[in-house]
Amino acid sequence: MAAGGDGAAKPLQTAMKLAAGAIELDTRNRPREAYMEYLKSISYISQALLEEAAAAKGGSDAVLPDTPKMLKLAEQCLERAKSSAAVLGKVKPAAHERGPSPAPISRHRRVFSDEGGKLSPFLPPEIFQKLQITKAQGTKKELTPLEEASLQNQKLRAAYEARMARLNPSQAVQKTSLTLSLQRQMMENLVIAKAREETLQRKMEERRLRLQEAANRRFSSSIALTPEEQEQRALYAAILEYEQDHEWPKLWKAKLKKNPTDLSLVSGLISHLLSFPEHPISQLLKKLQHVIYSRLYPIVSQNLADLSAASRTSRGFSSLSLDADGLLTPVPGGRRLRSSQSLYCMASVQENKVNLGHSLSTPPLSEGLGTESNPQEEAPAHLANREGSFEDLERFLAAPETWPTGPPAEPQAPAEKEASLQEQLKAIVKDIHNSVDRLLSLTLLAFEGLNTASSKDQCLARIEEAFFSPLWAPLLALYRRVYQAREVALSRSMERYRNVPPSEIGVSANLFPQASNGHAAGSYPYSTAVQELGLILLESCPQRKLECIVRALRVICECAEEYCAARESRPQPASAAIGADDLLPILAYVVLKSNLPQLVAECAALEEFIHEGYLIGEEGYCLTSLQSALSYVESLHREAMVK
Numbered sequence: 001m002a003a004g005g006d007g008a009a010k011p012l013q014t015a016m017k018l019a020a021g022a023i024e025l026d027t028r029n030r031p032r033e034a035y036m037e038y039l040k041s042i043s044y045i046s047q048a049l050l051e052e053a054a055a056a057k058g059g060s061d062a063v064l065p066d067t068p069k070m071l072k073l074a075e076q077c078l079e080r081a082k083s084s085a086a087v088l089g090k091v092k093p094a095a096h097e098r099g100p101s102p103a104p105i106s107r108h109r110r111v112f113s114d115e116g117g118k119l120s121p122f123l124p125p126e127i128f129q130k131l132q133i134t135k136a137q138g139t140k141k142e143l144t145p146l147e148e149a150s151l152q153n154q155k156l157r158a159a160y161e162a163r164m165a166r167l168n169p170s171q172a173v174q175k176t177s178l179t180l181s182l183q184r185q186m187m188e189n190l191v192i193a194k195a196r197e198e199t200l201q202r203k204m205e206e207r208r209l210r211l212q213e214a215a216n217r218r219f220s221s222s223i224a225l226t227p228e229e230q231e232q233r234a235l236y237a238a239i240l241e242y243e244q245d246h247e248w249p250k251l252w253k254a255k256l257k258k259n260p261t262d263l264s265l266v267s268g269l270i271s272h273l274l275s276f277p278e279h280p281i282s283q284l285l286k287k288l289q290h291v292i293y294s295r296l297y298p299i300v301s302q303n304l305a306d307l308s309a310a311s312r313t314s315r316g317f318s319s320l321s322l323d324a325d326g327l328l329t330p331v332p333g334g335r336r337l338r339s340s341q342s343l344y345c346m347a348s349v350q351e352n353k354v355n356l357g358h359s360l361s362t363p364p365l366s367e368g369l370g371t372e373s374n375p376q377e378e379a380p381a382h383l384a385n386r387e388g389s390f391e392d393l394e395r396f397l398a399a400p401e402t403w404p405t406g407p408p409a410e411p412q413a414p415a416e417k418e419a420s421l422q423e424q425l426k427a428i429v430k431d432i433h434n435s436v437d438r439l440l441s442l443t444l445l446a447f448e449g450l451n452t453a454s455s456k457d458q459c460l461a462r463i464e465e466a467f468f469s470p471l472w473a474p475l476l477a478l479y480r481r482v483y484q485a486r487e488v489a490l491s492r493s494m495e496r497y498r499n500v501p502p503s504e505i506g507v508s509a510n511l512f513p514q515a516s517n518g519h520a521a522g523s524y525p526y527s528t529a530v531q532e533l534g535l536i537l538l539e540s541c542p543q544r545k546l547e548c549i550v551r552a553l554r555v556i557c558e559c560a561e562e563y564c565a566a567r568e569s570r571p572q573p574a575s576a577a578i579g580a581d582d583l584l585p586i587l588a589y590v591v592l593k594s595n596l597p598q599l600v601a602e603c604a605a606l607e608e609f610i611h612e613g614y615l616i617g618e619e620g621y622c623l624t625s626l627q628s629a630l631s632y633v634e635s636l637h638r639e640a641m642v643k
Contacts, residue, residue, distance in 0.1 A: 011048040012066045013531045015073055018044055026080065031087045038081035045074040069538045122301055122474055125294040129286075145200065149193035153186045208241060232442065238280040239446045248272070249446070256449030263458045266450060270443070270462035281442055285463075288435040289471060295428055296474040299421070303481055421482050428478070429608055432471075439463050457613065464609070465541040472540040479601040486634060491597040493637040498592050502526075505592070506585035510567045511560045511578060525563070526586065529555040530593045536602060542609040545602065546619050553622045556586055587629035600634075603627050 022037030049070060123131070143151070160182045167174055243249045252269050259265060274282050440460055444451050450459050468475075480487065497505070502512040502525055512525040532552040539545045560578045578586065591599065603626055607615075614620055 010066065012070055013528065015041060015045050015070060016531050016534065019073060019077055026084065031084045035081055035084035035088060038077045038084060041077045042074050045070050072538060122297055125290065125297050128293050129290045145193040145196035149189040152189050156182060156185055235280050235284060235442055236445055242279060253447060253449060256447065260449060260452065263454060266455050266458040267462055269447065270459060274466050281439065281446065284442065285439060285466060289467065292428065292432060292435065292471055293474065295431065296478060299424055300474050300477045425478055425482055436464060436467060439467065457611065460611065461543050464543065468542060469540050476601055476605060479605050480598060483601045483604055486600045487597040489634045489637050490600055490630060493633045494592055494595055494597065497636055498595060502589050505589045507589055508582055510564050511582060511586065512563055513566065524593060526556060526559050526590050529559060529590050533590060533594050534596065542606050546606055546610055546614065546623060549626055550619055550622045552590065553625065556590065560586065583625060584629055584632065587625055588632050591629050591633050600630055603630065
């Protein structure tokens, strides 16, 4: 391991280093060099993925766990390269490419206007729901008897027309015979199909009643069932009915019964189950996700809209923009990096000093975030005026029923608004816990072999991974809004102390290299730990994010042991190089170097959604240590202000 612990860095870490160097050039207003570095990063990622695919034997081996993260990193580097190219004049901005022809109509409804009608980073709930059920609509549907009869009659009709075309006009008797035969066969097909349909419907109804009785016996109680319990009973009956028509649930139950301690079977079962969108548990998952998203969307979108209006009315509005979380950020040079507009995309990292935002579902690069400063001092004189958008006015005029009829409402005080946001967050968190509990209990009802402690934990982890994947973006946006004051304080401390040597943070002299100053970007002490911590942005599941934190602390211990051994000129330390007192300053140094103020909201969300069993082990210790380091770094700014 080198001075930063990077002797055998993985391709993902190397790619993040290259991207971090490009961002550093971008922040120094050197677009040409930044443009070239972004292209080098993309080239390296492409070459690394190509070599991995060529070395793989085939099948799923060609896609490694880091491959999706590498592709996301390449996508964001490409976005930044386009923006740098536009500044250099290589590509004209989109606003100047529009000709006299009408602009194409957007597929998604815009939530609020900013920068000439930029799409909101969050999809409207109705679009979210349609995208959730697209896969279910695309599955192959079994034909009913009447539909099969209709297809058979179409084939008979085609054969009849072909034979009629071959007959001579003088063969009228044969034509009449063929016509009568066709009509008789088509009528017979329809009569038989109708009889089959009625029989099938009768049997299905009898089966439904039989399965409903089985579900009633399972949920039998002397006390009246609540609406939730009634819905659970109906879902269980639907699961029993589904299992009558499909063989795979029985096969998985047999596997679980044969190997009850094999946890890999649990993960495989949940993944297999959720791959069938017509399964009642999958349908319940999509339904609950839509309910939570519908509650989150108006809150985060309203916050974005309010801050957008505030930015237009402020004195320095021309130098302000909105990030994906609704936080005001100055844009140097008036340049705004566009984010990818894919499914759950969020605004990408911007090359400014005050960016508290980051991509939530399509995460940003791990470097380039900084602290807040005075936008009026940073706004350059040559800042280009942006085009205003009239979409808000158009929507207002198009909906007269929404026009106010009385006196304007009193503006909500900041303290009241913060309290309201906290109450809304608390209610949504409660709904999320209830939703996950419902999914878990229904899964345990369907597969009784999972009802052991270890299997239940594994099942819960897989359900949470699927549940949080499309929801983490807006959920974290709400968390960041609630913890905005702490993020601002942390961001200012990062800006003030990010380049100080480890000794000034309290790191012991034998726990960092002697030549720790003057390193190039990405080769400072504990840089590998910084990169591991930055990977938290690429995940959208609480447990996987916690694993990033655990890996970062393990790398800190490995680097500390190496630095200590190098100081004392011995191969490896006989005992642990650092204790609990040494860990906090090192972790604070890593936090400063990470330049990720959103870690405050990330840790707050993890503390809420991580299972209690993890919080009392190594994972809980690592999370608590990171939170202590964040609080310490925040206090640096407050102490500086007091002095």
